[in-house]
Amino acid sequence: MKPARASQRYRSIRRNTGQRSLYQESLLLGKLDDSFNADETGDSNDPEQIFQNIQFQKDLIANIRCRPWTMRQKLGALRRAKEIVLKFEGRLTRTRGYQAAGAELWRKFARGACNFMVTFIPWEMRIKKIESHFGSGVASYFIFLRWLFGINIVLTIMTGAFIVIPELIAGQPFGSTDSKTIPTESFMSAQDLDTVWSLGGYLQYSVLFYGYYGRERRIGSAGYRLPLAYFLVGMAVFAYSFIILLKKMAKNSCTSLARASNENYTFCWRVFCAWDYLIGNPEAAESKTAAIVNSIREAILEEQKEKSKNPAVTVCLRVIANILVLLSLAGSIYLIYFVVDRSQKLEQSKKELTLWEKNEVSVVVSLVTMLAPSAFDLIAALEMYHPRTTLRFQLARVLVLYLGNLYSLIIALLDKVNSMSAEEAATSSNASHWTGSNAFFAASVAPEGEKWATRGPGTGLGRSGMWTPEEAGLPTPPLPLAGANKTAIYTQSLQDQCWETYVGQEMLKLSIIDMLFTVASILLIDFFRGLFVRYLSDYWCWDLESKFPEYGEFKIAENVLHLVYNQGMIWMGAFFSPCLPAFNVLKLIGLMYLRSWAVLTCNVPHQQVFRASRSNNFYLAMLLFMLFLCMLPTVFAIARYKPSLNCGPFSGQEKMYDVVSETIEEDFPAWFGSVVGYISSPVVILPATLLLFMVIYYLQSIARSLKLSNQQLRMQIQNARSEDKKKVAQMVEARIQTQDESSKRLPKDGDLGSQLSSAHSGTPQSNGAVVSWDSCSSESGRVEAAAQHTPPSPQPGPRGPSSPLPGTSKPRPGPDANRRPRGPCRSTGDRHRSRPRSPVMLTKRIEDAHSEPLFRKGYQHISPPLGGPGPSAWAPCGSRPQAPSYYIINERDSHKNPHPTFWPERHFRMDALGDPVEVYPRSTRQAVSRGPRLGGSPQLSEEDEDAPRRQLMEGSFHPHAPAGLRGAPHFYVGERSERQTPAPKRQGRVPHGSWSDGLETQLDRPGYVHKKPRSRGSQYPQHPSNLRDRPEFEPPLTESDSMSAASSSDQRDSSRERYFWVPRGKGRFPRPALQLGGRKATSRQELIADLNDLVCSNV
């Protein structure tokens, strides 16, 4: 029956507690499962119970993995649980079993599929391998690379599917219009290497670049609107990048925010989480050990570093370093600007450019990009920051450098675009009055100018807009030849002057050269250096491997930034060169293989391996920053400049985005156009912006307040935890003191404790009057120590029919009657008497000490009239208000000498429970309440949930359970006795005896037990159980009952509880039985039942 109830209780626990406590419970239950499960099968017939039981068993089956039981226990429990479920659930519900089996099968299948899918993740194995060799930092680079690869694939699909392929399929074929034809002058050189190299010739007039795309509004039979698609895709590229970046960042920051905690466990983690339990290779173990040692040393250094430093020197060095960095940044920016400027001038002044002159810009940019980070690295060594800080600085500087480079490049390019469009603007302004003469001029020039002949008449107007000012300035046709020559040159250059194509070319060129430089640097800096170091080391005068060149390190910061920079270029150029993402995909694939090969072949891991998880968002933030900054010039160019007149999908339009408004006007119903017009008018835009700001502000403030509340909650948890800890600490402290005292006590006499105890020994009859429940823990400890001796002690004397126990003593009206009158006078007398006696009557005193808490109560009662020694003796005890009542119990239990082997473990169990303090009072309750249930009240209060655990545990630890519960009766009974203080002389003098003796005596007197109706007793047990129960039992409860209930159930309020106790004890004392007389009787009855219960449950 008992285990059955326990399991029932367990169900309620399961229902009421979260996952978190599962382990702790199961710690306990691991011990019991054998017993309760065995009994569970024979559970009652109550359908509700059966249902609960089945539920419980199902829970058990589901969660069995989470329990720290041994395999045998798990198997046993599982088998039993299944039997029960099978037995009670019946055959009809077996279909559910099939469902479950199906679900299981599906789960397995899903898992297998998941595993299978993993093989499709590109480069997964490669990255894993790198990660296992170089740590997550290096792997994060590759993961980032892979992620970028994914983004670029999407971008490629977008541009490819909506721009390139339609143009190829349905657009006008190559050579059909002059924007798709290679000019005749350059036709000869179109296949020269340097033309191809500078992306001229065939490449220039291909789908690679903006200029190739036709300006027809609709192409093909389906009427695909290519210009519109071009514009929308160009915008969608940015939009998609933004969205995907922000999404990823939000996800990352979610996890990192969840991770962010105030607690700082660096050392703990470095010790406890350091070992990688996957390592199964001696070399790896070796290096892991080295890494751990390093990291621990590093942490120690970090801890100590702050003091041992010369601040002035450091500051100076840092200032110098920053100045150097700024200088090099400025230098690199100037260099790039200078080069771009020079190349423009060269282009204008020179007809034939050398290879170097053509590629100067890209080469210089790439060189700067490659060399400056190394310079920063050297400079950073000056600063002597912590490695992580160094990395941050390095990242920031390199980012600024890259941005500077890109920006100076783009500004230079835009400069050029500016001049180009200025020329255009000039021509177009003249074009109006030259149209007429143009026809004439064209006609007259026709024979000479070879080019004109090849062109259709439709191009005439386009050409006419392209006349340069000089040409426009040609007043007369008398110089046809010269004019034709000039025309030829300028026509070509004008036709070339498709600034969008130019920008796209530059970007693609930059990207290609960057790729070449990357390959070169990998080969040169990593591979050849590695070869050199590796094979020449033996013949060199110094150790190449550890001294100067060493092996290359994988520089995460530079490499990641390089990726970011690269992606920035792609974003910048994607609008002008739709194939740039596709090219980038290829580039990234190559980079992935080359890099991973280089890393595995010729790199050594970074000396400071920093955790990847932290910096992941950092990369993304940089990427986002880059994206934003790269978008700006593109958008600026789109919004600001007029599209080139004779090339590209937007030629002839005033602005590129006109294509959208045009489409809306022409292809949508009128109302849509007006709606869009309204929406885009300031009337809507301004309030919308305002609203947006408001929403942002609101969300931000919500986030702030959430953060605050989060913080507060955390603080609350912290407080609660520390409060608990404080209690535990006090307990420990008290126990230590107890130990001291108890060791001192026996040999010594005359100290306070012995005085008191001796006094008590003399006045056992004052039991019931004991009030001072705020016992010194030391005292109680001593009591406990004494109590421990009791059970084994065979002395028959104290074990007589009379028991010193307050609880037992109470119900006896007879002895009680004597108490009052004897209390005050006797105790004093005993006090004095006891001194001489105590050394002699050691055993006796021990027995006495048993009832000491009660004694003290009595003592306080007594002391006011006494004055003199009484209060003074008590003062030290009273001055320890922190020790609440149940500590006594606790200590007693945790500190028993007779069971040295049991207690430590038990103590641990209790701590594992997390609330030892809590458990004891409850166990008391349970102990108290158990009897009545046996007596026939089957329903259990859910609130008692903790009790059975405890109880059963005790049972398991102490087959002879009374010892375990010994503390409990003291607690409650004492309380009760206090309530009874004013009871008129019912309780007689109670001889000393052990608790169990008391119980026995209690049993020996059935008259008292049965005198009162049992029903009272059966109600009683629930009264101290929990405050929640109180309403039900309000009537029988006395004031002190409820208080005791409160105090016992709410261990958090121990201090408050104490306040209650003291005044009550004092205040009530003078009051005679008048007020409490009625209740007293009931309480006494309760007590009887209560004690009876205890006997039943314990024996």
Next chain:
Amino acid sequence: MGSHRGLFYRYQDLAPQLVPLDYTSCPDVKVPYELIGSMPELKDNPFRQRIAQVFSDDGDGHMTLDNFLDMFSVMSEMAPRDLKAYYAFKIYDFNDDGYICAWDLEQTVTKLTRGELSAEEVSLVCEKVLGEADGDHDGRLSLEDFQNMILRAPDFLSGQRVQLCLAVLGGIKAPTGGLRASEYRGRPATCFCTSPPSTSASEGTVEKPGQRRPA
């Protein structure tokens, strides 16, 4: 995944002469610690002895089949984090007193670093660890302290990567996911499938520059 070998066979392989193939009668067989500790999964682990002790019945490191299965199920990637934390605590609690005290910590650090730290460093580390995680300032870590600390470890929380909870007890590798609840029901020989130990998956993460020569 390719070659399915039961965990039981792994156990049986450790001591073919000791462990019978027929387990229907549940023979009381123990594989001695020397053999357990020399398994590839454990042999380089500084805490292998503690692991064996924690999982064995008598704390002597000799394991029955059940113990063996316990160990694998706790160490598998599928095991819940709390469970791992609980066993990690037991492993680090060298003297089995229910607390990680300074002495336990010293043992841990010494084993972890193979004695490369000086005594002062070790004691400093212990002091720091206690200062960080000891919530009740009683000079030792209780299970609660430990769980509180370990469950916050970054490796514990970064769930997306495969390296989930490797930091604590990542595991004796059972790449197919180790043992699942559903598999406990039958006899081990038929149900516990796992791949041969893949130790190559993770090797050292850090090497000092210059120590390693490129391949």
